[in-house]
Amino acid sequence: MTMNVLGYATHSPTDALAPYRFERREPRPNDVVIEILYCGVCHSDLHTARNDWHNTTYPVVPGHEIIGRVLNVGPEVTRFKPGDAVGVGCMVDSCRHCAACEQGLEQYCESFPTLTYNGVDPHDRMTTFGGYSQKIVVTEQFVLKVPDGLDLAGAAPLLCAGITTWSPLRHWKVDKGSKVAVVGLGGLGHMALKLAKGLGAEVTLFTRSPGKERDARRLGADHIVLSTDAEHMEAAKNRFDLIIDTVPYVHDLNPYLPTLALDGTLVLVGYLGDLDPMLNTIPLVMGRKAVAGSLIGGIAETQEMLDFCGRHGITSDIEMIGMQDIDAAYERMLKSDVKYRFVIDMASLQA
Ligand SMILES: NC(=O)c1ccc[n+]([C@@H]2O[C@H](COP(=O)([O-])OP(=O)(O)OC[C@H]3O[C@@H](n4cnc5c(N)ncnc54)[C@H](OP(=O)(O)O)[C@@H]3O)[C@@H](O)[C@H]2O)c1
Numbered sequence: 001m002t003m004n005v006l007g008y009a010t011h012s013p014t015d016a017l018a019p020y021r022f023e024r025r026e027p028r029p030n031d032v033v034i035e036i037l038y039c040g041v042c043h044s045d046l047h048t049a050r051n052d053w054h055n056t057t058y059p060v061v062p063g064h065e066i067i068g069r070v071l072n073v074g075p076e077v078t079r080f081k082p083g084d085a086v087g088v089g090c091m092v093d094s095c096r097h098c099a100a101c102e103q104g105l106e107q108y109c110e111s112f113p114t115l116t117y118n119g120v121d122p123h124d125r126m127t128t129f130g131g132y133s134q135k136i137v138v139t140e141q142f143v144l145k146v147p148d149g150l151d152l153a154g155a156a157p158l159l160c161a162g163i164t165t166w167s168p169l170r171h172w173k174v175d176k177g178s179k180v181a182v183v184g185l186g187g188l189g190h191m192a193l194k195l196a197k198g199l200g201a202e203v204t205l206f207t208r209s210p211g212k213e214r215d216a217r218r219l220g221a222d223h224i225v226l227s228t229d230a231e232h233m234e235a236a237k238n239r240f241d242l243i244i245d246t247v248p249y250v251h252d253l254n255p256y257l258p259t260l261a262l263d264g265t266l267v268l269v270g271y272l273g274d275l276d277p278m279l280n281t282i283p284l285v286m287g288r289k290a291v292a293g294s295l296i297g298g299i300a301e302t303q304e305m306l307d308f309c310g311r312h313g314i315t316s317d318i319e320m321i322g323m324q325d326i327d328a329a330y331e332r333m334l335k336s337d338v339k340y341r342f343v344i345d346m347a348s349l350q351a
């Protein structure tokens with residue numbers, strides 16, 4: 001039997017989100033049925049709700065920073081039992097046999113992973129609906145264990161903002177003594193500061209917002225550079241091994257490239273699309289510097305990040321909201337007025 005679930009959806013780029021009833025699939029033998037307790041609000045939810053990427057299928061139920069409790073499990077599930085605290089991130093499935101999947105890089109699946117919302121389930125061709133809802137049904141392989149002791153609401157943003165910044169930190173082998181910079185102090189940016197600091201790096205924040213210095217230091221930044229101040233930027237030349245750029249919209253990368261050290265990499269995790277203005281290659285060629293991109297992280301790597309956060313007591317700084325406040329939260333997010341992640345208390349969800 002399918003499961004009737006209440007969620008919040010939008011039906012067009014300009015509609016407000018509103019209560020929406022839909023069916024979740026009948027659980028398969030390897031499925032976990034999860035009661036959603038909390039769901040973080042990612043800037044990607046806003047991009048998708050408003051069709052910024054021109055690929056939204058409406059109605060859409062956003063939400064991919066999901067924390068909940070297992071309600072029941074199918075007969076083939078071995079790793080979870082009712083009552084377990086679990087997480088679900090941006091993916092709920094992938095082909096599982098391509099070269100990327102075999103390496104645990106499901107986010108780069110050659111058939112494209114099944115996204116938690118605005119995706120299509122490969123088995124029944126149904127559109128996937130995300131975490132702004134009461135329950136979700138997910139195959140065991142894409143369910144994460146939440147370590148004991150982590151605050152469950154604060155852990156929700158780890159499922160996207162956490163793993164999206166953890167994966168480049170690990171891929172570029174950041175550890176003690178690395179010099180890491182983060183561009184933009186929002187949801188991803190604040191997790192990048194905490195995780196880079198947790199790995200022992202010396203951490204710098206690039207921000208346009210002069211009011212964020214105190215918070216940035218509390219979150220782990222050793223240095224703050226105002227990206228709008230040319231002298232500040234000049235003083236940061238040749239410094240960073242890795243820059244994680246979380247800015248969601250088109251912006252000029254050229255001021256950041258000279259701040260990379262020899263062999264340094266600027267990795268884009270925020271903006272998708274053409275660069276404007278174009279990149280000047282001189283600082284790249286002169287210092288063997290690179291510009292790269294990175295997409296979330298694999299399932300094993302997500303578990304590794306959650307376990308690291310468990311050991312180091314790392315969670316997101318959150319502002320809890322009710323489901324009915326979601327459109328106001330999106331507007332505040334557009335003004336960079338988030339400290340530093342909204343999390344929806346799903347107990348507030350009403351028809
Ligand atoms: N690659 C992936 O797998 C992945 C995963 C999750 C999210 N994303 C994307 O990552 C981006 C960031 O998400 P988020 O949830 O962290 O967003 P967010 O909370 O809104 O934070 C973005 C931050 O970027 C800075 N910023 C915003 N607009 C800017 C502009 N026009 N120019 C320069 N700086 C600007 C602001 O920081 P300051 O005020 O400090 O300057 C802002 O706080 C989004 O585009 C999202 O879709 C990608």
Ligand SMILES: [Zn+2]
Binds near residue numbers: 161
């Ligand atoms: Zn996200």
Ligand SMILES: [Zn+2]
Binds near residue numbers: 102108109112
């Ligand atoms: Zn695959």
